[in-house]
Amino acid sequence: MKARVTVTLKTGILDPQGKAIEGALKSLGVDGVASVRQGKVFDIELSGSDKAKAEAALKEAADKLLANTVIENYRVEVLG
Amino acid sequence: MKARVTVTLKTGILDPQGKAIEGALKSLGVDGVASVRQGKVFDIELSGSDKAKAEAALKEAADKLLANTVIENYRVEVLG
Amino acid sequence: MNQPQITPELVASHGLKPDEYERILKLIGRVPSFTELGIFSAMWNEHCSYKSSRIHLRGLPTKAPWVIQGPGENAGVIDIGDGQAVVFKMESHNHPSYIEPYQGATTGVGGILRDVFTMGARPIACLNALSFGAPEHPKTRHLVSGVVAGVGGYGNSFGVPTVGGQVRFHTRYDGNILVNAMAVGLADTDKIFYAAASGVNMPIVYLGSKTGRDGIHGASMASAEFDDDSAEKRPTVQVGDPFAEKLLLEACLEIMEADCVIAIQDMGAAGLTCSAVEMGAKGDLGVDLDLDAVPTRETGMSAYEMMLSESQERMLMVLKPEKEKQAEAIFRKWGLDFAVVGYTTPSKRFVVKHGGDVMADLPIKELGDEAPLYDRPHVATPLLPVVHARDVQPPIGIMPALEKLIATPELCSKRWVWEQYDHVILGNTVQRPGGDAAVVRVQDGPKGLALTVDVTPRYCEADPYQGGMQAVAEAWRNITAVGGRPLAITDNLNFGNPERPEIMGQFVGCLKGISEACRTLDFPVVSGNVSLYNETNGRGILPTPSIGGVGLLDDFTKSATLAFKAADEAILLIGD
Amino acid sequence: MKSAVLVFPGINRERDMARALKLASGHEAQMVWHAETSLPKGTDLVVVPGGFSYGDYLRCGAIAARSPVMDAVRAFAADGGLVLGVCNGFQILCESGLLPGVLMRNAQLKFVCRDVHLRVERSDTPFTRGYNAGQIIRVPVAHGEGNYEADEETLKRIEGEGRVLYRYCSADGVVDENSNFNGAAQSIAGLVNERGNVLGMMPHPENHVEDIMGCTDGRGLFAGLVAHLERAA
Numbered sequence: 025m026k027a028r029v030t031v032t033l034k035t036g037i038l039d040p041q042g043k044a045i046e047g048a049l050k051s052l053g054v055d056g057v058a059s060v061r062q063g064k065v066f067d068i069e070l071s072g073s074d075k076a077k078a079e080a081a082l083k084e085a086a087d088k089l090l091a092n093t094v095i096e097n098y099r100v101e102v103l104g
Numbered sequence: 105m106k107a108r109v110t111v112t113l114k115t116g117i118l119d120p121q122g123k124a125i126e127g128a129l130k131s132l133g134v135d136g137v138a139s140v141r142q143g144k145v146f147d148i149e150l151s152g153s154d155k156a157k158a159e160a161a162l163k164e165a166a167d168k169l170l171a172n173t174v175i176e177n178y179r180v181e182v183l184g
Numbered sequence: 185m186n187q188p189q190i191t192p193e194l195v196a197s198h199g200l201k202p203d204e205y206e207r208i209l210k211l212i213g214r215v216p217s218f219t220e221l222g223i224f225s226a227m228w229n230e231h232c233s234y235k236s237s238r239i240h241l242r243g244l245p246t247k248a249p250w251v252i253q254g255p256g257e258n259a260g261v262i263d264i265g266d267g268q269a270v271v272f273k274m275e276s277h278n279h280p281s282y283i284e285p286y287q288g289a290t291t292g293v294g295g296i297l298r299d300v301f302t303m304g305a306r307p308i309a310c311l312n313a314l315s316f317g318a319p320e321h322p323k324t325r326h327l328v329s330g331v332v333a334g335v336g337g338y339g340n341s342f343g344v345p346t347v348g349g350q351v352r353f354h355t356r357y358d359g360n361i362l363v364n365a366m367a368v369g370l371a372d373t374d375k376i377f378y379a380a381a382s383g384v385n386m387p388i389v390y391l392g393s394k395t396g397r398d399g400i401h402g403a404s405m406a407s408a409e410f411d412d413d414s415a416e417k418r419p420t421v422q423v424g425d426p427f428a429e430k431l432l433l434e435a436c437l438e439i440m441e442a443d444c445v446i447a448i449q450d451m452g453a454a455g456l457t458c459s460a461v462e463m464g465a466k467g468d469l470g471v472d473l474d475l476d477a478v479p480t481r482e483t484g485m486s487a488y489e490m491m492l493s494e495s496q497e498r499m500l501m502v503l504k505p506e507k508e509k510q511a512e513a514i515f516r517k518w519g520l521d522f523a524v525v526g527y528t529t530p531s532k533r534f535v536v537k538h539g540g541d542v543m544a545d546l547p548i549k550e551l552g553d554e555a556p557l558y559d560r561p562h563v564a565t566p567l568l569p570v571v572h573a574r575d576v577q578p579p580i581g582i583m584p585a586l587e588k589l590i591a592t593p594e595l596c597s598k599r600w601v602w603e604q605y606d607h608v609i610l611g612n613t614v615q616r617p618g619g620d621a622a623v624v625r626v627q628d629g630p631k632g633l634a635l636t637v638d639v640t641p642r643y644c645e646a647d648p649y650q651g652g653m654q655a656v657a658e659a660w661r662n663i664t665a666v667g668g669r670p671l672a673i674t675d676n677l678n679f680g681n682p683e684r685p686e687i688m689g690q691f692v693g694c695l696k697g698i699s700e701a702c703r704t705l706d707f708p709v710v711s712g713n714v715s716l717y718n719e720t721n722g723r724g725i726l727p728t729p730s731i732g733g734v735g736l737l738d739d740f741t742k743s744a745t746l747a748f749k750a751a752d753e754a755i756l757l758i759g760d
Numbered sequence: 761m762k763s764a765v766l767v768f769p770g771i772n773r774e775r776d777m778a779r780a781l782k783l784a785s786g787h788e789a790q791m792v793w794h795a796e797t798s799l800p801k802g803t804d805l806v807v808v809p810g811g812f813s814y815g816d817y818l819r820c821g822a823i824a825a826r827s828p829v830m831d832a833v834r835a836f837a838a839d840g841g842l843v844l845g846v847c848n849g850f851q852i853l854c855e856s857g858l859l860p861g862v863l864m865r866n867a868q869l870k871f872v873c874r875d876v877h878l879r880v881e882r883s884d885t886p887f888t889r890g891y892n893a894g895q896i897i898r899v900p901v902a903h904g905e906g907n908y909e910a911d912e913e914t915l916k917r918i919e920g921e922g923r924v925l926y927r928y929c930s931a932d933g934v935v936d937e938n939s940n941f942n943g944a945a946q947s948i949a950g951l952v953n954e955r956g957n958v959l960g961m962m963p964h965p966e967n968h969v970e971d972i973m974g975c976t977d978g979r980g981l982f983a984g985l986v987a988h989l990e991r992a993a
């Protein structure tokens with residue numbers, strides 16, 4: 025099974041990287057960019073075929089490690 | 105308009121980050137994880153309301169800056 | 185297994201010339217298999233065989249009473265007394281850094297660090313010499329930021345201070361940047377490890393990261409000229425993993441300490457092929473490899489791909505059989521792969537098996553010894569007329585000229601570069617970047633090492649012989665200026681296409697100058713690297729033989745720095 | 761002073777730290793491997809040194825923070841034991857929940873290695889008693905992600921409780937935008953937990969303890985710890 029966990033910064037947390045990219049895009053002349061926030065994706069291969077179990081395992085993975093829940097939110101999608 | 109650019113490593117390219125995370129998840133006892141590959145997401149706010157134009161601008165942004173097209177692929181989604 | 189037919193096109197795409205292929209046919213008496221063709225292409229390209237440069241390199245002085253190991257091993261070794269040795273080498277990663285600056289630079293630094301710790305030394309310092317195109321060239325900014333971040337990214341994480349180097353800009357590097365990395369390590373003189381295998385039926389062990397399809401054809405790429413569409417022929421880029429390398433360092437030093445190792449060799453360019461052949465050939469032994477045992481990162485890898493993969497952070501080792509379990513336990517502790525992938529044999533043949541089939545069976549010594557050797561035609565660089573100072577009208581006043589000079593990218597402060605490198609880690613950096621040579625304390629002292637990298641390509645182009653001499657002399661002076669006694673150098677000879685007589689003339693001229701200076705100063709060459717074909721659309725780089733010098737201070741506290749210490753002191757000018 | 765220096769895969773300043781501890785206390789520090797589940801008996805001080813644990817992949821310090829030995833460190837800290845985290849060690853302490861907040865990428869997005877000045881905010885703590893309050897010290901930094909961030913409320917609490925011990929400043933002690941080279945909130949270079957027994961800091965005092973580095977301003981921190989523990993003993 026394939027799954028994707030997407031981790032993004034909570035609103036209100038400063039994102040120096042996103043801000044720098046924002047600036048860089050502007051100076052490269054890319055039009056219309058108002059703001060950029062950077063996050064991470066994890067593409068995960070899972071053994072087994074139980075979707076509910078997979079989702080639970082991924083939630084555990086995100087809570088325990090993939091996201092720092094003090095500053096980050098996450099979303100789990102099992103793609104099948 | 106909101107959009108998301110997702111950048112992932114091309115297949116075959118070594119992903120030291122993914123490898124380390126994979127190992128950590130295993131030693132944390134998260135079940136069934138066979139492999140992990142890490143990528144990035146950029147959540148971008150755009151001014152204007154022309155979807156096609158936005159998509160073109162984001163492609164340009166990805167090619168010029170957000171992705172390293174030598175080793176990475178990217179996907180652009182304009183969410184409206 | 186479906187193997188491609190060996191056609192002239194296939195041979196050519198492996199960078200082998202028709203007469204070189206004839207040589208292969210004569211040597212083995214049959215048409216090579218696809219895997220064998222790959223092995224020959226790896227062994228016989230410029231990068232591994234030094235076919236254009238070998239005969240000229242023979243002229244370099246390589247001996248002195250303090251030289252323990254000259255060129256020919258992973259790195260050179262010199263004696264600094266008290267049972268201590270310094271192990272060092274410089275190597276280029278020019279072409280990969282142009283294609284992917286960050287990863288090209290990281291893997292360059294990683295490779296040279298492996299060369300040093302393979303010999304049993306703990307790395308204590310890194311230096312780097314970088315040549316970029318004109319600042320206003322559209323690619324320069326991207327290349328500079330990628331390369332500098334990559335050099336730093338690897339060394340900082342690995343945990344070795346980067347203490348010196350050079351940065352230059354010139355339009356002749358627009359299409360071919362140079363990334364030369366030097367590493368320096370410290371070892372005990374009685375615990376140096378070499379590549380030569382010994383003993384029949386000894387286990388050959390694969391260590392480190394898994395093998396993937398990285399950089400296949402990388403070694404051949406390093407020996408081919410670029411043209412406008414080389415950006416399209418993107419090879420699989422190698423990615424550096426400094427974390428894996430740090431683990432590899434600690435694990436290697438630990439098994440060496442535990443006396444498990446007979447021979448060890450880093451898997452650099454053309455990884456498994458070059459390392460296995462070298463270990464066997466140097467030990468007068470054959471090698472049987474079973475590729476089914478090689479740890480791989482991707483499924484379905486062919487013998488050809490495994491033999492040519494340039495995945496990083498890997499080593500090959502011949503182990504004392506009775507120590508196998510102990511060595512394996514050490515590697516497992518560090519979370520690294522460990523696999524017995526073959527044995528030494530008395531046959532002097534290089535046999536590669538995969539899935540039960542013999543994919544290659546070649547005479548091991550001839551693979552290296554019978555590589556083509558060229559004495560390429562060369563013409564001396566015509567000397568320019570001597571210009572006397574009295575014949576030149578100053579175009580501007582002295583102060584404006586000075587201001588203009590120190591504002592050039594070439595001469596301005598390089599702080600913006602070395603501040604991105606951790607230069608204080610390990611707590612031994614007595615003189616940080618910014619001076620003539622860096623000074624690094626040896627363990628707890630009182631000895632110190634003076635380290636520098638130098639060359640002035642403009643001089644080498646105007647007069648290769650003088651330019652070569654000057655580069656050595658500058659390294660000598662920089663070491664002397666901080667109070668060091670110059671001991672030995674490593675060189676990294678970066679030139680254009682050697683098939684052009686003018687370029688070959690630059691190469692030959694510079695080497696003569698380097699030899700002459702080294703001989704006169706008793707400053708031998710103990711290791712080095714040659715990078716040719718640095719040329720795009722027929723325009724070569726400036727001849728750039730980087731010289732990395734190492735000197736010794738008996739007491740590091742007596743090192744001299746360049747800052748004036750007080751007002752009202754006399755300023756002396758020495759020399760002529 | 762019996763100190764334990766934690767070693768995670770990828771840590772690389774453990775030797776620098778051990779040398780500084782030895783110079784200050786006369787005792788060899790004990791290296792403790794990440795897979796251990798307990799600390800050596802009689803440990804007075806746990807040090808989490810600098811480096812790139814697990815390559816700093818994922819987030820700095822994230823993977824190390826979940827190592828077995830960190831449970832022992834949490835218990836040690838809960839008992840009032842002294843814990844010092846430097847650079848990657850600071851990041852690990854934040855990730856493990858021993859300290860609030862997070863270290864983000866430097867504002868200029870580059871790794872920076874240079875000497876910086878710090879203002880010692882108070883001298884009545886085990887981690888600062890070797891200095892005077894308001895003293896300016898010079899120590900090196902070497903990091904790419906040392907930009908301290910926490911939410912408004914946490915920052916207010918930290919400041920209200922006087923938990924910032926070291927702040928980036930200029931050579932003459934001015935704390936402002938210019939001297940705040942990595943963009944850290946309130947120029948925070950080092951702070952303690954609520955109880956005051958766990959310090960995390962980005963700069964490397966352990967690299968400024970010998971004359972050869974041209975400055976010995978880092979000594980005070982270690983000397984202070986030794987003095988504190990001797991008095992407690």
Ligand SMILES: Nc1ncnc2c1ncn2[C@@H]1O[C@H](COP(=O)(O)OP(=O)(O)O)[C@@H](O)[C@H]1O
Pocket residue numbers: 311312313314346347348349350351594595598599601602605616617618619620621622
């Ligand atoms: N790529 C680099 N990495 C580290 N240090 C560098 C680098 N380039 C230059 N430096 C350092 O900056 C200082 C000035 O360099 P350079 O202008 O080449 O000096 P010089 O011509 O006096 O040898 C030297 O101390 C040198 O080691």
